[in-house]
Amino acid sequence: MKPISKVYTALIMIFLxxxxxxxxxxxxxGTKSLSVFSGFSLHWYQELFRDEETLGAVKNTLILxxxxxxxxxxxxxxxxxxxxxxKRRYLRAAMDVVxxxxxxxxxxxxxISLMLMFVFVGRFxxxxxxxxxxxxxxxxxxxxxxxxxxxVLPKIQQMDRSxxxxxxxxxxxxxxxxxxxxxxxxxxxxxxxLIMAFTLSLDDFVISYFTTxxxxxxxxxxxxxxxxxxxxxxxxxxxxIIFFVIxxxxxxxxxxxxxxxxxxxxxxxxxxxxxxxx
Amino acid sequence: xxKILCMILALAMLIACxxxxxxxxxxNSVTLNVxxxxxxxxxxxxxxxxxxxxxxxxxxQTYNQDITxxxxxxxxxxxxxxxxxxxxxxxDVIIPSDYMIARMKNEGMLLPLNFDNIPxxxxxxxxxxxxxxxxxxxxxxxxxYGVVGVIYDANVVDEADAGDWDLMWNEKYAGNIxxxxxxxxxxxxxxxxxxxxxxxxxxxxxxxxxxxxxxxxPLVKSYVMDExxxxxxxxxxxxxxxxxxxxxxxxxxxxxSVDLQFYYPERTNYFVDAMCIPSCCQNKDLAEIFINYMxxxxxxxxxxxxxxYASPNSLxxxxxxxxxxxxEEAMEILYPGIxxxxxLYNEYAYRNLDADTLAYITTLWESLKIS
Numbered sequence: 050m051k052p053i054s055k056v057y058t059a060l061i062m063i064f065l066x067x068x069x070x071x072x073x074x075x076x077x078x079g080t081k082s083l084s085v086f087s088g089f090s091l092h093w094y095q096e097l098f099r100d101e102e103t104l105g106a107v108k109n110t111l112i113l114x115x116x117x118x119x120x121x122x123x124x125x126x127x128x129x130x131x132x133x134x135x136k137r138r139y140l141r142a143a144m145d146v147v148x149x150x151x152x153x154x155x156x157x158x159x160x161i162s163l164m165l166m167f168v169f170v171g172r173f174x175x176x177x178x179x180x181x182x183x184x185x186x187x188x189x190x191x192x193x194x195x196x197x198x199x200x201v202l203p204k205i206q207q208m209d210r211s212x213x214x215x216x217x218x219x220x221x222x223x224x225x226x227x228x229x230x231x232x233x234x235x236x237x238x239x240x241x242x243l244i245m246a247f248t249l250s251l252d253d254f255v256i257s258y259f260t261t262x263x264x265x266x267x268x269x270x271x272x273x274x275x276x277x278x279x280x281x282x283x284x285x286x287x288x289x290i291i292f293f294v295i296x297x298x299x300x301x302x303x304x305x306x307x308x309x310x311x312x313x314x315x316x317x318x319x320x321x322x323x324x325x326x327x
Numbered sequence: 328x329x330k331i332l333c334m335i336l337a338l339a340m341l342i343a344c345x346x347x348x349x350x351x352x353x354x355n356s357v358t359l360n361v362x363x364x365x366x367x368x369x370x371x372x373x374x375x376x377x378x379x380x381x382x383x384x385x386x387x388q389t390y391n392q393d394i395t396x397x398x399x400x401x402x403x404x405x406x407x408x409x410x411x412x413x414x415x416x417x418x419d420v421i422i423p424s425d426y427m428i429a430r431m432k433n434e435g436m437l438l439p440l441n442f443d444n445i446p447x448x449x450x451x452x453x454x455x456x457x458x459x460x461x462x463x464x465x466x467x468x469x470x471x472y473g474v475v476g477v478i479y480d481a482n483v484v485d486e487a488d489a490g491d492w493d494l495m496w497n498e499k500y501a502g503n504i505x506x507x508x509x510x511x512x513x514x515x516x517x518x519x520x521x522x523x524x525x526x527x528x529x530x531x532x533x534x535x536x537x538x539x540x541x542x543x544x545p546l547v548k549s550y551v552m553d554e555x556x557x558x559x560x561x562x563x564x565x566x567x568x569x570x571x572x573x574x575x576x577x578x579x580x581x582x583x584s585v586d587l588q589f590y591y592p593e594r595t596n597y598f599v600d601a602m603c604i605p606s607c608c609q610n611k612d613l614a615e616i617f618i619n620y621m622x623x624x625x626x627x628x629x630x631x632x633x634x635x636y637a638s639p640n641s642l643x644x645x646x647x648x649x650x651x652x653x654x655e656e657a658m659e660i661l662y663p664g665i666x667x668x669x670x671l672y673n674e675y676a677y678r679n680l681d682a683d684t685l686a687y688i689t690t691l692w693e694s695l696k697i698s
Contacts, residue, residue: 080579080580081576081579081580085560085561085580085581085582096372096373099371099372100370100371100372101370101371101377101380102370102398164413164415167415168413168414168415171415172414178415178416178417178607178609179415180415180416261399262415262416263360263397263399263416263417263418264358264360264395264397264398264399266399266400271365271400273365273402274364274365274400274401274402275365275366275400276365276402276553281366281372283372
């Protein structure tokens with residue numbers, strides 16, 4: 050059995066990582082070709098850093114992803130807190146369904162309907178062009194929100210209700226109790242929601258494609274538009290850089306997690322030892 | 328208290344949304360919105376001219392006014408058409424292909440140009456005027472043109488077999504032939520081979536082309552679009568049809584064991600991409616200034632060298648610098664006799680087909696791909 054399971058694992062790893070390995074290799078190719086490797090060179094990396102359009106698209110993508118994920122995290126957390134406080138059961142179920150719709154809805158329908166709404170409202174106010182950075186931001190917040198709520202709501206429900214109550218008993222205002230007690234409790238959920246919103250916004254193509262305006266092009270749209278002629282290896286270079294940045298971020302966050310887990314464990318053991326002493 | 332807070336928050340959100348939608352930002356400088364194909368302008372990579380940046384500098388010097396250029400790209404004529412007809416965006420200059428120009432013109436989506444603002448139009452060769460999509464030269468200024476030819480690997484293919492569409496039906500090279508994975512282009516190869524009209528509305532004519540494609544199917548290695556680059560460059564396939572400009576891209580990247588050659592069959596496809604001003608344009612004079620600038624010598628040559636498609640601009644193809652850069656062989660292939668272009672173009676180029684014929688082609692194409 051053992052060799053079979055090893056082969057299976059190896060196969061899965063190959064399918065997961067072979068495409069990235071090939072992209073990585075050809076980003077160092079001396080020529081444009083995807084089939085003939087003609088020597089190692091950093092040519093495409095130099096080209097990439099000279100290509101202002103592409104760097105501009107990267108900048109746009111980052112601006113959009115950062116602002117959309119921050120705003121949707123704040124709004125989503127607030128919504129989750131509010132939904133948790135709802136007393137009537139059917140009202141709560143209805144809210145659940147409503148917030149889940151943008152998540153279940155196919156991207157293409159969300160994209161087209163958002164575009165139609167923007168055009169309609171824009172025309173209503175007599176604007177010549179209704180799509181711009183703002184509309185794209187609204188669209189991205191719309192589809193990020195449910196994911197944030199989905200991450201934060203269970204954390205609130207898992208939280209020990211007596212904690213904020215105890216804080217208020219001891220003289221905290223409700224607002225202070227929320228920030229001092231509830232937020233630290235649900236913080237992992239907020240961070241996961243933020244990261245999910247960021248990655249979703251970063252690689253969204255379909256919704257962005259329909260809601261993008263005149264001068265604001267994100268990276269996925271730019272790469273898609275290159276496909277009339279061949280995609281230049283500049284893009285492989287860019288993808289390689291993005292891949293390594295994300296890899297390093299993942300490693301760092303793992304190290305950080307391990308460290309915090311370690312300190313928590315140590316702190317607990319110390320406490321235990323102390324209580325035993327007592 | 329709570330209710331008032333909620334009201335205030337809701338109001339703030341509403342105002343924020345309204346502001347973005349009606350873009351209440353002030354304009355201090357002029358803005359030009361350009362919508363072009365992806366990778367279809369010289370962008371400053373590998374030491375070439377950055378056309379848009381050069382335009383901005385030139386504009387600032389000439390008119391002493393700041394200009395912002397929003398340059399965005401599209402992937403197909405249909406994408407561009409969908410975006411424009413949604414009414415959600417406004418562009419000042421667009422660069423669609425011929426058949427799309429005809430369609431947009433008929434639907435009133437283009438504005439007639441004021442050629443007093445485009446004096447450089449005089450450099451456009453006469454062969455590119457009065458073409459079917461714009462018979463009175465009112466709406467468009469040609470940007471590039473191209474011709475479909477057959478590319479083959481001389482290490483595999485016998486020179487004697489080359490020369491016409493027959494090469495793509497030659498049984499000697501079974502399993503080495505690539506065909507377009509796009510109904511219109513694939514049918515056209517069969518229609519040109521048989522001497523049929525590519526814009527026919529007669530079903531029987533399309534049936535005949537289908538029979539020819541079915542006869543070819545067992546010989547075809549695969550039906551491809553952009554994959555053709557890698558397959559030809561690596562020697563995986565030996566015969567395929569594509570645009571002359573793209574042949575040079577393949578030539579630059581071919582493997583050592585491959586010797587790519589190119590020829591034009593007698594009847595073949597021609598296209599023209601041209602600059603137009605759509606009816607949603609916000610600043611028509613500025614758009615015309617931009618079009619005129621694109622026709623002037625330096626940017627026009629830089630673009631032609633970058634895109635590798637032929638230019639209808641005499642400042643380009645008569646320039647010694649450009650001819651040297653391309654080399655004699657490339658010049659011969661890219662500019663195969665410009666004089667009778669309009670005749671050939673009006674006879675062989677694709678036109679917009681009616682919905683009924685298009686639907687019929689789609690059914691035929693599906694039947695080919697299934698069998």
